[in-house]
Amino acid sequence: MSARLVTTTKGTVITNPPIAQLLFDDTRVAVVWLVIRVLLGWEWVSAALNHLGSDAWMSGTALKGFWTGAVAVPANGRPAIAFDWYRTFIQSLLDAGAYTWFAKLVAYGELVVGIALIVGIFVGFAAFFGGFMNWNYIMAGSASVNGLMFFATILVILAWKTAGYYGLDRYVLARLGTPWDRKPAEAQHSKDATASPTTA
Numbered sequence: 001m002s003a004r005l006v007t008t009t010k011g012t013v014i015t016n017p018p019i020a021q022l023l024f025d026d027t028r029v030a031v032v033w034l035v036i037r038v039l040l041g042w043e044w045v046s047a048a049l050n051h052l053g054s055d056a057w058m059s060g061t062a063l064k065g066f067w068t069g070a071v072a073v074p075a076n077g078r079p080a081i082a083f084d085w086y087r088t089f090i091q092s093l094l095d096a097g098a099y100t101w102f103a104k105l106v107a108y109g110e111l112v113v114g115i116a117l118i119v120g121i122f123v124g125f126a127a128f129f130g131g132f133m134n135w136n137y138i139m140a141g142s143a144s145v146n147g148l149m150f151f152a153t154i155l156v157i158l159a160w161k162t163a164g165y166y167g168l169d170r171y172v173l174a175r176l177g178t179p180w181d182r183k184p185a186e187a188q189h190s191k192d193a194t195a196s197p198t199t200a
Contacts, residue, residue, distance in 0.1 A: 024158050030165035037117045037127070037156055037163055040149060041064015044114030044130060051107035058107065060099035067094050070140045080141025090140060109133065117156075124160030127153045 006014045015021075019028040023029055054186045055099035056062040071091050093102065109129065116126035134146045156163050164170065 020114050025161060027162050029159075030162045033156060033159050033163035034120070034166040036152055037120065037123060037167075040130065040152055040156065041114045041117030043145065043149060044110045046114075048107055048111035048114055048185070051103070051110065057103055060101070060103045063103040063106070064094065064099040066140070066142075067099060070142075081139065082141075083139070086139050092124070093136065106133070119163035120169050121172055123155055123164035123167065123169055127156040127160070131157065 008014065016024075051057045054062065067090050070080045071087050071094065073087075079087070081090065093099065110133065113126050113130040116122055117130065125187070131150055134150040134153060137146045138150065139146070161173075164173070
């Protein structure tokens with residue numbers, strides 16, 4: 001099945017602007033994404049090490065305190081959580097005592113995301129999960145550096161093809177391909193099998 005391209009009524013294919021192609025598709029800019037992703041990765045690893053080395057965090061006590069403060073609605077002023085549905089979600093986690101295991105999930109999740117970004121393996125997936133954590137921190141009322149990290153993460157996700165070029169993705173993606181495409185080796189084998197023999 002052939003791919004369907006977005007075209008105008010005159011049949012002209014609509015493509016990304018040159019600046020987007022340069023930033024997100026061109027390996028000449030990969031060194032920029034290397035710097036950004038390593039900085040992001042180090043932030044995640046640092047946060048993970050702080051959590052892993054904290055008995056209060058790993059036992060869930062610190063996370064319970066954070067959630068309790070986040071769901072509180074003050075008599076005056078604005079609550080930490082702006083959306084009622086998200087406050088209900090956090091409250092349900094509190095009521096279920098999920099902080100005892102969720103704290104460990106957060107700490108090890110931060111570590112895995114950080115390492116993946118630094119070494120440059122499955123950068124798109126790592127950045128997505130990192131951005132998801134940033135989004136949750138922001139939703140829970142913890143701004144800090146999360147807004148800036150979330151913005152940088154979105155850019156890394158957009159540049160997923162080249163963000164890991166100076167890293168393991170340069171070899172892993174070339175070997176495995178992507179989940180939505182056939183593996184390069186299989187595609188080449190199929191092409192060779194269907195090609196008609198040439199005659200001198």
